[in-house]
Amino acid sequence: MKIARFEFALFGINTYAVFDPESGDCAIIDPGMSNAEERDAVVNFVKKNSLHVVAVVNTHLHIDHAISDKWTKDTFSTIIAASPEDLPLGQNISQQARMFGLPIDVDAVEIDRPLKDGDTIRIGDGELKVIAVPGHSPGGIALYDQADGFLISGDSLFAGSIGRTDLPGGDHRALIENIRSRLLTLPPETIVYPGHGSPTTIGHELRSNPFF
Numbered sequence: 705m706k707i708a709r710f711e712f713a714l715f716g717i718n719t720y721a722v723f724d725p726e727s728g729d730c731a732i733i734d735p736g737m738s739n740a741e742e743r744d745a746v747v748n749f750v751k752k753n754s755l756h757v758v759a760v761v762n763t764h765l766h767i768d769h770a771i772s773d774k775w776t777k778d779t780f781s782t783i784i785a786a787s788p789e790d791l792p793l794g795q796n797i798s799q800q801a802r803m804f805g806l807p808i809d810v811d812a813v814e815i816d817r818p819l820k821d822g823d824t825i826r827i828g829d830g831e832l833k834v835i836a837v838p839g840h841s842p843g844g845i846a847l848y849d850q851a852d853g854f855l856i857s858g859d860s861l862f863a864g865s866i867g868r869t870d871l872p873g874g875d876h877r878a879l880i881e882n883i884r885s886r887l888l889t890l891p892p893e894t895i896v897y898p899g900h901g902s903p904t905t906i907g908h909e910l911r912s913n914p915f916f
């Protein structure tokens with residue numbers, strides 16, 4: 705499968721489109737578009753590549769990663785897949801907005817497909833494996849494309865850093881332990897696409913990430 709990265713203004717969020725060029729099936733990961741121009745960029749990408757959106761998938765349900773969940777679901781007539789452990793965050797997303805000083809109402813996120821560790825998300829001939837990495841949020845997951853050697857890590861592992869754990873439901877010790885045992889054990893050449901900032905690799909983080 706192929707992956708395209710969009711960087712959007714709200715908290716510098718990375719939204720990804722993962723797609724199988726043969727079938728045209730596509731998943732939109734963490735729709736962080738917060739204005740019309742950003743939403744147009746996603747629609748135009750889908751149109752230009754003749755893609756069919758089969759799911760919105762959330763690595764977790766913090767507002768920057770889920771602000772356009774409902775819009776994306778409605779626009780592409782698709783479903784939302786996420787961990788049910790993060791459902792309270794999705795239901796209180798307007799509260800999260802106020803916590804970050806954004807005076808806006810955001811559509812609550814309902815989960816159509818609850819994801820758990822070990823689940824597989826099919827996208828055409830490709831698949832993403834769900835790896836639970838709670839710690840940044842209770843329902844945090846990473847998405848692993850073993851065949852193509854890439855990982856979408858959400859806000860667990862960043863290039864040179866890890867996700868914050870001071871938000872409700874955060875657990876620093878659990879996050880470190882889960883990254884160490886579940887992500888850093890993947891092949892070192894695996895490309896990591898994080899929720900914020902530049903891509904990296906598992907091997908690079910093993911050698912240089914100060915948290916490990």
Ligand SMILES: [Zn+2]
Binds near residue numbers: 764766769859
């Ligand atoms: Zn987050």
